[in-house]
Amino acid sequence: MLTRLKDSTPKTLLLGGAALFSVFPLLSMLSAALQPQGSSPAGFSIPTNPQWHNFVDAWDVANITTLMKSSIILVVGVVPVAVLIASMAAYAIAQLRIPFGKVFFLLLLLGLTLPYEIVVVPLYYEMQSLGLLNTRLGLILPLIGLNMPFAVFWMRTHFMSVPAELSESSAIDGAGPWQAFRRIQLPLAIPAIASLAVLMFLSTWNQFLLAIVLIDDPNKRTMAGALQGFVGAHSTDVVLLNAGALLIMAPTILVFLAFQRYFIQAMLAGAVKG
Structure with a gap:
């Protein structure tokens, strides 16, 4: 059991990294879309007051x-x-x-x-x-x-x-x-x-x-x-x-x-x- 877990760990980490690499740009766009209009968001940040009406x-x-x-x-x-x-x-x-x-x-x-x-x-x-x-x-x-x-x-x-x-x-x-x-x-x-x-x-x-x-x-x-x-x-x-x-x-x-x-x-x- 431990051997199987050790063998699957690198694959799981690789898949997790690939998934994160694919999803992060979308999350960054979502965080920027929820900022106040007219602002210039830089990078990924969680908005404190999401502006859903922007959509x-x-x-x-x-x-x-x-x-x-x-x-x-x-x-x-x-x-x-x-x-x-x-x-x-x-x-x-x-x-x-x-x-x-x-x-x-x-x-x-x-x-x-x-x-x-x-x-x-x-x-x-x-x-x-x-x-x-x-x-x-x-x-x-x-x-x-x-x-x-x-x-x-x-x-x-x-x-x-x-x-x-x-x-x-x-x-x-x-x-x-x-x-x-x-x-x-x-x-x-x-x-x-x-x-x-x-x-x-x-x-x-x-x-x-x-x-x-x-x-x-x-x-x-x-x-x-x-x-x-x-x-x-x-x-x-x-x-x-x-x-x-x-x-x-x-x-x-x-x-x-x-x-x-x-x-x-x-x-x-x-x-x-x-």
Whole structure:
């Protein structure tokens, strides 16, 4: 018993240090957000008189209600469609062994090497020619396409770990590829799909560059745009700046905490298979 305790102590200390390193910046921001407006908090300090109304003021100043609705519309338009397309494509490449599947997959891998900054200008002129500039659809479609390389790579990793005998057994029972995908493969892929959906949610919710370039109306952008407008209005008010930043970060933190177990399941699935 003592030996086990001694062996686990370094791991516990390491995990505790990593957790503290991750949480301390948030605690520092929270302490700064609770200070009186107009002050200049330096470092971490526990406020003696917390000013909780700072969050209400930051919410109103940054117009977070409107931008939250816009971000929700973008997330609903991007995440389900992209996850479905990526799952079908990855299933076809990994399980159905479609012709030129490896070629398609290599082309998608090349897409992982392209940063958003390279494709911004071509995307701008393409959306302009389609008449989709300053529309949410003009942002949803590029985000779906740009998420495909990583999404297909993520789902292919899962489908490659599924035994081929399952597909063969379903074929013997008379199930076609679509039925096998819908009734067998998708239920098994729930952890991978859920974790991918969370990652795409975070990417879409925090999207800043494409939202600024493709949409002129600030009310149609993402929540990340709220921070830009807030800084422009209160560039010297550190208190409201921290309060606004925490409000913008809160939905992503809550979503990640709610679905973190799916990340663990998806990560352990490949390790157990190996």
